[in-house]
Amino acid sequence: MLFRRIVLCALLVGVLAGLLTSAVQHWQVIPIIAAAEVLEGSGPAVEEMAAASHAHADGDAPAHGQTEPASDTGRHLWTALANVLTATGFGLVLVAAITSWEHVRGRALASARSGLPWGAAGWLCVFALPALGLPPELPGSGAAPLADRQAWWLLVAGSGAAGLALLAFVRGPLRWAGLAVLALPFAVGAPHLAGGPFAGYDADIATQMQALTGPFALATTIVTAVQWLALGTLSGWAVGRWVRPALARSYAWDSYGG
Numbered sequence: 698m699l700f701r702r703i704v705l706c707a708l709l710v711g712v713l714a715g716l717l718t719s720a721v722q723h724w725q726v727i728p729i730i731a732a733a734e735v736l737e738g739s740g741p742a743v744e745e746m747a748a749a750s751h752a753h754a755d756g757d758a759p760a761h762g763q764t765e766p767a768s769d770t771g772r773h774l775w776t777a778l779a780n781v782l783t784a785t786g787f788g789l790v791l792v793a794a795i796t797s798w799e800h801v802r803g804r805a806l807a808s809a810r811s812g813l814p815w816g817a818a819g820w821l822c823v824f825a826l827p828a829l830g831l832p833p834e835l836p837g838s839g840a841a842p843l844a845d846r847q848a849w850w851l852l853v854a855g856s857g858a859a860g861l862a863l864l865a866f867v868r869g870p871l872r873w874a875g876l877a878v879l880a881l882p883f884a885v886g887a888p889h890l891a892g893g894p895f896a897g898y899d900a901d902i903a904t905q906m907q908a909l910t911g912p913f914a915l916a917t918t919i920v921t922a923v924q925w926l927a928l929g930t931l932s933g934w935a936v937g938r939w940v941r942p943a944l945a946r947s948y949a950w951d952s953y954g955g
Contacts, residue, residue, distance in 0.1 A: 702943040706935035707792045711785025713931055718784060718924040719777040725916040727773075730836055733909055736902050737837030784928060787823075791815055791932035796940050807936035816929015818865075822857035824921040826879070830887030833917040835910050838894035845888035853882040 795815055799806045827850050834840055856878050863875030894910075895903035 698946070699940070699943045702940050703792050703796060704789065706932075706939055707789035708785055710788035710792065710928060710931040710935055711783075712781055714788065714924055714927040715781030715784035716777065717927050718780045718920060719773075721923050722776070722780070722920045723773065725919055726913070729909055729913045729916055733836045733906065733913070736898075736906050736909075780924075784924065787819065787925075787928055788932055791819065791928055792936055792940065795932055795936045796944065799936065799941070800944065805937070805941065807933050807941060809930045809934040809937075812929040812931070812933020812936070813926060814929065815932065816925045816927070818858075818861050819928065820922055820925035822854050822861065823925070824918070826857045826882075827853045828914070828918070830883060832910070833914050834894070835906060835913045837906065838910075839890050839892070839896060840894065841888035841890045849882065849885070849887050852885065856881050 791812070795807050795812060830849065830853065831840075831846060840846065860875040860877075860879035863872050863878060867875070895906045898906060
């Protein structure tokens with residue numbers, strides 16, 4: 698009963714936060730991505746790939762960087778679905794963590810207000826800290842091998858969660874070890890591509906792509922902050938509203954059974 702309630706709450710949180718994220722993303726991020734794709738489509742490497750593609754096809758497919766209305770609609774729908782699924786996964790982690798926190802403390806703590814710091818902590822671990830070493834990548838930009846970036850991201854996210862947990866929940870001198878844990882991934886260093894992210898483009902296009910990196914990083918920061926703050930607020934509210942009664946009934950059942 699309790700597990701089912703946690704899963705259902707995470708699903709509700711994920712749908713609401715995912716749809717909100719999609720709306721903000723459509724306003725903040727999508728226009729910058731569209732502009733980058735237009736520039737990407739004029740790069741020499743892309744032109745060569747497009748020419749090769751046309752040599753093997755009838756030439757009816759749209760060129761890279763150009764989309765038809767139907768494909769745009771499908772793209773937005775798939776993006777929204779991906780946002781909902783991602784938010785549901787993160788929501789499951791947050792709902793379970795907030796439930797455990799309230800259980801360990803032994804009193805009613807979960808609420809929309811108390812969930813906000815949990816969301817902020819998730820944003821720091823999943824986005825803000827990794828972005829210090831690996832800023833958000835504009836579509837079409839070059840980057841280090843994916844496996845290396847994923848490994849470093851996992852290190853940062855894990856170190857962030859462990860470091861924040863030490864600082865927030867441990868008492869005594871040991872809590873300050875959390876600062877060293879937070880700094881560990883940056884001592885290792887993030888993987889980067891030699892030559893810069895736009896080395897394969899003409900100078901004019903590279904300059905225009907570079908000009909988009911700042912707005913893209915800012916827009917991505919806004920979207921992820923909205924996502925995680927919504928996740929934290931909704932998770933705290935859901936635990937207080939629906940998980941806490943189920944938790945109390947499970948305690949009562951255990952006491953009766955004992």
